[in-house]
Amino acid sequence: AALATHLPDARVRGIDAGLHILLELPPGTDESKVVERAAAAGVRVQGLADFTRAHPAPPALVLGYGLPSIRELREAVGVIASAAAASRA
16 A cells, blocks of 8 residues: 555556565666665665566566564655655656
8 A cells, every 4th residue: 555655656566476576666767776775764675687687677676575564664665765756856
């Protein structure tokens, strides 16, 4: 719900696959800047580029959701949304 509210143009994939999701970021988002800005704000995420070398991939993040509390996840989504918006500015 927090992703739909804060990143309505993003697409969530793989929610039924386990403890991680793939968050496809809106077009024009700089994936590496989102990763850097989120980390600077205390939220560690991994870019899809870390997993794909042969073919260019759309900007996306791999997000783990098994350990944090619901409150922490909501706060992290806000950080990621801010980082994504700043990377497009």
